[in-house]
Amino acid sequence: MDTVVITGANRGIGLGLVQQFLQSNSSVIATCRNPDEAKELLALKHTANLSIYPLIVNDAQSIASFAEELDGRTVDVLINNAGVIGGPRQSLQDMDYDAWSEAFEINTIAPFRLSATLLDNLNRSKHPRIINVSSQMGAMASASTGHHAYRSSKAALNKVMQVLALELDSQGIIVCNVHPGWVQTDMGGVNAQLTVQESAAGLCNLIGSLTMQQTGKFFSWEGEELAW
Numbered sequence: 001m002d003t004v005v006i007t008g009a010n011r012g013i014g015l016g017l018v019q020q021f022l023q024s025n026s027s028v029i030a031t032c033r034n035p036d037e038a039k040e041l042l043a044l045k046h047t048a049n050l051s052i053y054p055l056i057v058n059d060a061q062s063i064a065s066f067a068e069e070l071d072g073r074t075v076d077v078l079i080n081n082a083g084v085i086g087g088p089r090q091s092l093q094d095m096d097y098d099a100w101s102e103a104f105e106i107n108t109i110a111p112f113r114l115s116a117t118l119l120d121n122l123n124r125s126k127h128p129r130i131i132n133v134s135s136q137m138g139a140m141a142s143a144s145t146g147h148h149a150y151r152s153s154k155a156a157l158n159k160v161m162q163v164l165a166l167e168l169d170s171q172g173i174i175v176c177n178v179h180p181g182w183v184q185t186d187m188g189g190v191n192a193q194l195t196v197q198e199s200a201a202g203l204c205n206l207i208g209s210l211t212m213q214q215t216g217k218f219f220s221w222e223g224e225e226l227a228w
Ligand SMILES: NC(=O)c1ccc[n+]([C@@H]2O[C@H](COP(=O)([O-])OP(=O)(O)OC[C@H]3O[C@@H](n4cnc5c(N)ncnc54)[C@H](OP(=O)(O)O)[C@@H]3O)[C@@H](O)[C@H]2O)c1
Pocket: 007, 008, 009, 010, 011, 012, 013, 014, 032, 033, 034, 055, 056, 057, 058, 081, 082, 083, 084, 106, 133, 134, 135, 136, 179, 180, 181, 182, 183, 184, 185, 186, 187, 188, 189, 192
C-alpha cells in the first residue's frame, strides 16, 4: 500500500487526489493550511487510511514541524499540489509585485523545500516519486500573453524539478511534473473543461504507472508527454 503526501488537500485538485488515492487503497497524508476549517476533507476522516496535518508550504517552520510529525514514516509519493495564481493584477500596466513574489514562494520554492525535507522519508520507499502539479501555462514551448507571475513561477518549477530529477536519479527517486488540464476549481473557474474527478483520476493512474524511464519528464493528466 502506497503512502501518499498531498499538499493543498482541502479543496480543488488536492481534495480530488485525496479521494482518488483513498479509492485506490493508498494511505493518504493530507495536508492543508487550516485542517479545522477543511470541512470536505474532515468529512472523509472516517476512512482509516486518511490522516490530516497542518502545512503552510511557504513557511519553513511549518514544513519542519510537519516532517517532525511524520517521525521517519515512509513516503512513497509526495504530491506538491498547493498553488496560487499570483493575484488578479498581472499585466504590464498593472502588476502586483508582492503577489508575484508570493507565487514564487508557493509555486516554485515550496515544492523544492518540501521535497528536500522529506528526502529521508522518500528514500525509505521501494518506489519513491515526487510529483509536482505544474501547468502548461508555464511551458516555454507554448508562447502566450498575460499571467506573468503564474506562468513564470510554473516555468521555474519545471526547471527546478528537471534538475532535481537528474540529481535524484542515482537514488532511484522519480521526479515528474504534471499538467492537470483545465479543471473546474476555484482557480480554474466554472467554465473549465474537466471536473476535479476526471483530472484526479487521470493523475492517479499516471502516478501509479510511473517508472524510472519517465523521470525528469512533464506529463498531462492523461499520461501524454508534454514539451517543457
Ligand atoms: N485548476 C486548473 O485549471 C489548473 C490548471 C493547471 C494547473 N493547476 C495547478 O493545480 C494545483 C491545484 O490547483 P486548484 O485548481 O485545485 O486550485 P485551488 O482550488 O485554488 O486550490 C489551491 C490549493 O492550494 C492551497 N494553497 C495555496 N497556498 C498555500 C500555502 N501557502 N500553503 C498550503 N496550501 C496552500 C489552497 O489552500 P487554501 O484553501 O488554504 O487557500 C488550496 O488547497 C495548483 O498548483 C495549480 O497551479 C490548476
